[in-house]
Amino acid sequence: MSQKTEIDLIVSASWVIPVVPRNCVLENYSVAIDQERIVAIEPSGELHKSYQPKQHLNLEGHAIIPGLINAHGHAAMSLMRGYADDKPLMEWLEQHIWPAEQKWVSEQFIIDGVQLAMAEMIATGTTCFSDMYFYPEHTAAEANKAGMRAQVNFPVLDFPTMWASGPDEYISKGLQLAEDYACEPRINIGFGPHAPYTVADEPLQKIAEFAKAKQAPVQIHLHETAYEVSAAIESTGRRPSQRLHDLGVLSERTQCVHMTQVDDEDIVLLQQSGAHVVHCPESNLKLASGLCPTEKLIQAGINVCLGTDGAASNNDLDLFAEMRSAALIGKITANDAAAIDAMTALEMATINGAKAMAIDTLVGSIEVNKQADLVAIDLSGIEHQPMYAPISQLVYTQVGHKVSHVWVNGELLFKNGQHQTLDIESLRIKAIEWQQKLKAR
Structure with missing residues (x-):
């Protein structure tokens, strides 16, 4: 039995929509990430045969798209x-x-x-x-x-x-x-x-x-x-x-x-x-x-x-x-x-x-060797059922508030609806202070 390759993360989802190739929807797929980059995109049952992740995130009912x-x-x-x-x-x-x-x-x-x-x-x-x-x-x-x-x-x-x-x-x-x-x-x-x-x-x-x-x-x-x-x-x-x-x-x-x-x-x-x-x-x-x-x-x-x-x-x-x-x-x-x-x-x-922006060799699609800029959207809610076409759901229904996770260069910036790199309460206070200043004119 061959030795598994250690990597940082595997994200599994109900749908992976890589954008390239177009109109492609991969059902029950996973994305493997290591050292900021995408190293594999395979059916969820296959990746664990080759990779040993430090973390495995299973996002059932979610779609993964490029950032x-x-x-x-x-x-x-x-x-x-x-x-x-x-x-x-x-x-x-x-x-x-x-x-x-x-x-x-x-x-x-x-x-x-x-x-x-x-x-x-x-x-x-x-x-x-x-x-x-x-x-x-x-x-x-x-x-x-x-x-x-x-x-x-x-x-x-x-x-x-x-x-x-x-x-x-x-x-x-x-x-x-x-x-x-x-x-x-x-x-x-x-x-x-x-x-x-x-x-x-x-x-x-x-x-x-x-x-x-x-x-x-x-x-x-x-x-x-x-x-x-x-x-x-x-x-x-x-x-x-x-x-x-x-x-x-x-x-x-x-x-x-x-x-x-x-x-x-x-x-x-x-x-x-x-x-x-x-x-x-x-x-x-x-x-x-x-x-x-x-x-x-x-x-x-x-x-x-x-x-x-x-x-x-x-x-x-x-x-x-x-x-x-x-x-x-x-x-x-x-x-x-x-x-x-x-x-x-x-x-x-x-x-x-x-x-x-001339960065399409780095980001913009989910492809092996590209930077891991990824977004997970929760499509399990009743308002998204039945799920005939995930791409259609992403575009024609209101899903911005359904984003659950965001990665840039493999770094998690947004986890289960919570910011990881910004102080939201402090921002809220500052926004109110600016509102009072500008309102006074």
Whole structure:
């Protein structure tokens, strides 16, 4: 009898949904994990013949999926959840959000807000998030401390803010941050030019050059509203996407957020450049920004992933909810009930996000040798019966609150509904304190 290999953990579940290959549902399977990586995926009765785990977790009635990837947000804005609801975009920004940020955003605001956001994201199955906000050094530090995976995009704008005086300082501080985290495998630093209408040609060209040299991601709000596009055409004679293309900003490293206003010329530019689209369905709905034509983009071979945007315009960070909204909106915009099916929506929240961030060799699916970023969802409740199609249940029913376990790099961040790396009671107190400050205005 051959000797068994000692490993850290075996997780057994009623269903393992690896995402790659697509539409695959493995019934009564187990995932073996050792030293942060997935080492085997086999029927539950088979793994114990080859492996001796230090721990075996049997999650009957659960589904195991890859960790969800929130490809766009402003984590610290969780402290502004519900602060200024039901306002048009520019009124919301100019009269409410920007004045509040000017008054209240500080290093401590970022620390507390990011922790609050991570608590919500972890509890609803997100293991990796992309962020674009002020004091990115604190976002990176808090994500690293909590054990999450993150792409932290440092902001770049033409005008001064509490973090920097102008484009040169934004970029200089951001490049230093990238150096500081060069050896942290879970944290990647990217460029975050806010939008074409807030960043001039010269800094955008610099960003394009630096990003190419350093193979760094670039994330930018793009074609968020019809007004943005029409105003750009009036002032420059070009659609914003064409301007970015001409400046060299669009590439396979570029993540275009929102893209609710898309024509055939935009699609050609996205195809040629290899740029990705980050769809934020619920934020776009709430701010009446428009509807991203996701089915048309996907049929054109463009990678589309999902983001929540910030909690100030959503108001939650639950990617399961975004999956459902993305699927339903995708059908109505395509006028086709078969468009953006459940599997496609799940891909948008997992492997497609990993592709956009260029980490798909590490995460985004459950495959041998990939990092063990996993989520367990309890589907044993009566509201999930009968179980014809687990993937459909994950997308079309409300399951974010059913997450029971979350692992990143094989480290358990959420166990039986309890956080393992965040102090929730302390966060609750801090959130109330910030509410009282902002409410007083």
